[in-house]
Amino acid sequence: MNLALRDIRHHRSRFIQTCLGLGLLLGVVMSMSGIYRGLFTDATAVLNATAADLWVVQQDTSGPFAATSRIPEDIKYRIRAVPGVAQASALSFQNIQSDRHGKPFRFFLVGYELGGLGGPPVIVAGRAIRQKHYEIVVDRAMKVPLGETLRLADDDYTVVGHTARMVSSAGDPVAYVTLADAQKIQFQDDDNAIRNNRARLAGQLSRLPYLSPSQASQLTPQVAGIVGSTHIANTVVARLIPGADLSQVQERISRWNHFRPFTAQDQVHILTEGMIKKAKMQLGLFRAILLIISGVIISLIIYTMTLDKLRVIATLKLIGTRNRVIVGLILQQSLLMGLIAYAVGYTLIGLTHDKFPRRVDLVPVDLIGLFVIVLVICIAASLVGIRKAMRVEPAEALGG
């Protein structure tokens, strides 16, 4: 006869309520693991979608994700000429926040060269960008329907396609435009600023003693064109020929002044160690605290349940019940409580994880790990109750 099941059957509602409460707690622990995994996936989403071997950025920076990097777009031609490089493209990245329907509207804008690296990896609705200007592909999470226009800088961009689950390291949905459009949005000054800059430049040139007024006036638009150039990128990414030596290519580019080449692995390290390490530690600490709380709660519940049964245990001992039966009563209840609570937590998080504002990745290794931890906690927690039960004297069954 299984005494644990008999006891649970008798105290059904109390047991179920306890399991539900613990299940909610374990659900939170699972979500913490999922959020951490989601942070990692989000942080590396653009990096992975680009699938580049090298990321060339401004020297002495850790761009383009972790720090600002600005390099001339045309460095891509020089990179393409490096032996072993198959393809190189300039990319621009920027965060954009505006209002849409009266609510803050934030996204991460990627500018890429049509036919080059770094564009949307998958189009789930509509089509990819075909025109050089004023078309945009947005992530489905932005909830902007196909055909709608978005106003960026001074221009309207028509949504022509949707991607899915593309987010920046900050968790913002990603949108794609052509590099030229992105450069214009990011680097081009507005009309007033252009007029002011030209006037300032004209004034400065006219004050130069070795230029006549006519020369100064002819030079002004030329110089303004150079100064106001938007042919700037945040990074140039390169893909190597199969079999090419990555470290050799990296070493060669690193000898150039003003540029710093990172491998994809370096970027993963920068993103995970630099950008999400603290978040990871925070979530890890929360997980540990919640597991400790779960352990304490299970211990207390099992201990209280054992206290409630001291006279029963004394009676069982007096009528000759073996210790293993009494240990089984406590241990099985503890394990059953942990298993049911785990199932409740798993079901709960399984049904809700895609409703979270940020990605929650439920990874089997995390779930199995937590399952093992829960079992260990249950066994450890039951030891408190078992110790108490083993100390009960059969004599306690006697008397009124």
Add this chain to the structure above:
Amino acid sequence: MDALQIEKLTKIYGSGDTEVVALSDATFDVAPGELVAILGPSGSGKTTLLTTIGLVTEPTRGRVVLDGELIVDHGWPAGLDLKRVRREKLGFIFQAHNLIPFLTTVENVMIALENNGVAAKEARERSVELLRSLGLGHRLDHYPALLSGGESQRTAIARALANRPRVILADEPTAALDTENGKNVMRLLKKLAVENHSAILVVTHDQRMVEGFDRIFEVSDGRIVNERRNGISADA
């Protein structure tokens, strides 16, 4: 062969100035089928006598032979499996019934049988039969909380009898019952003692219940001061 032989059984708590003699030199035998009462006021040592025989309290001195097995020899003999002896040779009936609250009536009896290695199916059949014989056939699947005092005590008696022990120890079995139910329980115990050839020792301070006993030991200050057999008194 006597079911129980007790010789100079003594229990002393503490030592020196704090020494308390709870039981002193108790000596008697109990035959199979005999119903014996141990009578005395609170604190007289009657429960100590019961718990030392029941292998719950270790005696200081003396010998106890239960069904031919030496279970006390100036303390518990080394290597004696107390639980085995309690399981196989002793049955217990308590003042407060001590039924397991989360087991049904039939399961409360079954557990005693399963403790002794009886398979679940057979344990259930034997338990049902036993409970029916005690008039509890209609209460098999009820929890103890739903039983009356008399029904609870009859269930406890069924549990004590399940393994057909040589000796049944009953601690104030009628204390929680009214007079009528108390007398019914005593009649039942007498009947079962004869039918099962079990010796039954009943600790009680209830003088109303002593009529049906074969022998009555009166205990005072830890000593057996009087023994009566079928109304014949023999001062100790």
